[in-house]
Amino acid sequence: MVPFVGLTGGIGAGKSTALAALERQGAVCLSTDRVVHQLYESAELRDAVVERFGPSVVQGERVDRAALARAAFAGDDGRAWLEQLLWPRVGARIAAWRREADEARPPPRAAVVEVPLLFESGLDHGFDATIAVVADEAVRERRAAARGHEALSERAARQLTQQEKAERPIRSSTTAPSRTWRTSCRPSLTC
Numbered sequence: 753m754v755p756f757v758g759l760t761g762g763i764g765a766g767k768s769t770a771l772a773a774l775e776r777q778g779a780v781c782l783s784t785d786r787v788v789h790q791l792y793e794s795a796e797l798r799d800a801v802v803e804r805f806g807p808s809v810v811q812g813e814r815v816d817r818a819a820l821a822r823a824a825f826a827g828d829d830g831r832a833w834l835e836q837l838l839w840p841r842v843g844a845r846i847a848a849w850r851r852e853a854d855e856a857r858p859p860p861r862a863a864v865v866e867v868p869l870l871f872e873s874g875l876d877h878g879f880d881a882t883i884a885v886v887a888d889e890a891v892r893e894r895r896a897a898a899r900g901h902e903a904l905s906e907r908a909a910r911q912l913t914q915q916e917k918a919e920r921p922i923r924s925s926t927t928a929p930s931r932t933w934r935t936s937c938r939p940s941l942t943c
Contacts, residue, residue: 754780754853755862756878760870761885764895770885771866778861780853784875785868787845788838792817800837805830839873846875 759774761767768783775781791797792815801809805823809816824830846865853863864883870876887895 754856754859755880756850756853757862757864758870758876758879758882759864759866759885760868760882761887762892763868764892764899765885765887766895767866767868767885770883771864774862774864779864780856780860780862781864781866782846782849783866784842784846785866787842791838791841797837797841801834804833835873839875842867842873843875 757774757779759767759770761770771781771783792801798810798813798815801815801820801824805820809820809823811819820834824834846867849865850863853860865879867873867875870882876882
């Protein structure tokens with residue numbers, strides 16, 4: 753089987769950079785952020801979030817992610833509802849993608865899934881290893897602001913800290929260790 757790796761980190765930590773570096777080394781990669789974007793494009797999810805939060809969470813036919821975040825994260829009930837809607841679907845997409853990676857010929861060097869909320873979502877099971885990408889808080893704040901992300905401190909309050917992510921043991925049948933990638937170090941990667 754292809755080594756299965758979970759990659760996590762806070763907003764602005766450098767997850768996309770790490771994912772791209774691993775891809776250059778021969779890994780196949782999946783971003784769950786992209787999966788969620790695709791899910792929001794479906795009429796089923798769009799209609800569900802409109803029913804729950806009202807028409808202010810869409811613009812035209814598209815889910816307005818910023819408006820949805822404001823509505824869903826205004827209270828624990830909305831957040832829990834959205835997580836129950838999304839996470840099982842994301843988990844199913846990861847499982848299908850992993851099967852494709854395992855069946856690929858020639859096999860990739862690794863199958864890496866970027867999951868910003870890897871531990872918080874309960875999607876951390878079954879990985880052979882995890883990588884926590886961390887960066888200086890000031891760097892993260894600059895990166896997030898440059899991308900137009902709102903309320904970074906509020907978002908961070910819903911996540912484990914970078915240190916907690918880096919120290920979290922993986923739930924796996926193997927003994928492969930977790931790794932921490934500090935984006936300021938720019939390490940050389942080998943799979």
